[in-house]
Amino acid sequence: MKPLLSGLALALSLACAPALADDAVSTEARALHERILTLDSHLDTPSFFGRDGWDILQRNDTPPTASQVDLPKMIEGGLDGGLWVIYTGQRGRTPEDDRAARDAGLVRLVEIRELLAAHPDTFELALTADDAPRIRDAGKRVVYISIENASPLSADPSLLALYHRLGVRVLGLVHTSNNDFADSASTPPEWNGLSDKGRALVAEANRLGIVLDQSHASDAVFDQLIALSKAPIILSHTGADAIHEHPRNIDDARIRTLAEHGGVILVNSLGSYLIDTGATPAYQNDLRALYERFGGRANLSEANYAEFDRLRGELDAKHGLKKATLDDYFAHILHIIEVAGPEHVGFGADWDGGGGVVGLEDVSDLPKITARLLEAGYTDAQIEAMWSGNLLRVIREAQAVAEQDVAKAR
Template identity: 30%
Template sequence: MAADAGLLARARELLAEHPVVDGHNDLPWALRMQVAYDIAQRDISRDQSAHLHTDIPRLRSGGVGAQFWSVYVSTELAGDAAVSACLEQIDVVRQLAARYPQDLRLATSAEEMEAARSEGRIASLMGAEGGHSIANSLATLRALYELGVRYMTLTHNDNTDWADSATDEPRHGGLTRFGEEVVGEMNRTGMLVDLSHVAADTMRDALRVSEAPVIFSHSSARAVCGHPRNVPDDVLEALPGNGGVAMATFVPKFVLPEAVAWTQAADENMRAHGLHPLDTGEHGMRVQREFEREHPRPDADAATVADHLDHMREAAGIDHLGIGGDYDGTAFLPSQLEDVSGYPNLVAELLRRNWSEADLAKLTWRNAVRVLGDAEAVARELRGRRGPSVATIDALDG
């Protein structure tokens, strides 16, 4: 259902003043998979809708003011190979900011996010998706921070040596002692602890030990859609005590119960063709579309995502919500939210549900900026009390 024209106009006006901070976009990995980082082949200053969910014209149309670019690393990589791949991801984000300086500005702080907004540029931040990217090294964690990474997702789809993932068999019962040390060192540096992808027990352990606000960069409500990637109510209810933010995602299998089984079948079809389920290259998308033609997918839309946000607001409160679309990290997206130009449709739907403009400004901009600023303040205080950790996984968990 198309958004009401009047509500859509109001949504665009609101986003002009309070643009979206999106918690998670996998454009860097898509550029790796599609063109081996030859970004001249994907000039995002122009429409790239034939290849990508993301380009600058559509970011502008969608009212995006800040983007956490995921510097994701597949769990098929480990050790030094994972670290190198993460560095390559960081490098391409820096290349994009250098290539499009009129539109993108690298940002590493809440102050720099606000500066980018005042300049009319899109603040470009980085989040490392998967704790395997540090190869069990706190020194590597600190190096990623120095290179501009401002959150790390503790796991991806598989467990790390120190934290359980939501989509792997539990091995640690949450965080190990070294995992707790990782969280503590992230607090000390000012890197946000991202709890998307982690098991519920890992979420609870991280909330117990973290001295700074946490985030969920792209997770929705488990009570609305019972996928393990989503956040249980008890964790949402604990967020106000921590000060963190849960950023609702758009991935259909995480927001629409009917889409869970369909996506499992689509993923198996990809594997049967020798492809990774997250392959969004031309061949991968061709295989996905052929499957979709034969097996019509259940269709989520902006209202589906709004149902999650309604529930998350009830459980956590308006001060603890955000948006993390997961564009270019998933093959399928809801109607009205097919690419990064779609955020006004979601805001219009929330306006239809009588969300106030003050609450929407918190959802789109203020909460995400506040949580990064709060983490910076905690880090300043902690660095005054303790130096860099020299802990090792062997010493703590061996």
């Protein structure tokens, strides 16, 4: 079913009309939000799992353990779970760097599994699409595991099978620098898309039933994933290039191609991907120097996070960086829905990885999204599809492809 307004009329009406007063969530919207299954496709919160003093069962609001996701915020915001990320910063690409990345990825995987073991009555690992509603109905939070940046596999790509056995169901190939598998959207091309090693990894992910995630990869990687993958792909946390031109965002033509091939784009809320924040070359130089002061982005230690965040806040204020708002976020959401259709859209706000905007500060604010979608005329079924159904469909289809391959082999 189409929304009550056409996309263009809807965009114009929302641009001219004031937002809901203080983004108040109506009783109807809150009831819908609590009733439907809600998943976010990019939770970087596992970066806190090994940090002293952080407890997922408690509200964490004070640095250095302040996080946008914890159980109290999930309950308040009606978030049932999502994709919990194994993130590995891109180091160099020497054998020593590859081994360090391998170890970092495995440590993060163990930390996620330890969380599940420590709180079996609160969190449960999801392995199939059908697991998510079952886990939610049992009163627990859903934990799918994803990989952001395949560099932990550089030393030994066959480790992907181990990750799969231990619960990984989504694989993002690259982060902000090129790696052995693929070109990043943020650096000049090296492979013109996928390397031979990357193409082999795509085939292995299809064989295992792991969903491929194009976020952070170049446009050429997108085109090649569409051509090569036997299963639909996702963009787990990406914005619209038509709203704000940025290498990390995607153009309308590719959004349509993604939809035509059954994929899903899940919309990012990281401010610099939503608007021009005024990050001048001088600011970028100062930020680069700040990272170097702490040994580089990939080597930033958890012990230094609080100090780094404080200094970066001072740097942002010094340069007068503009902050994105919930209105800016919704400009991307509504445009992408118009281009892709509500059957191919979801939400991956990059929580605890840089996401969050003024008015959508942490996951306790998530009912505001449902309220705005209702105000925009989308149906209950469309809203639930965007919150979880579309993502679960891709997980189901990726696993069906793997099962078909096994059947053929037999």
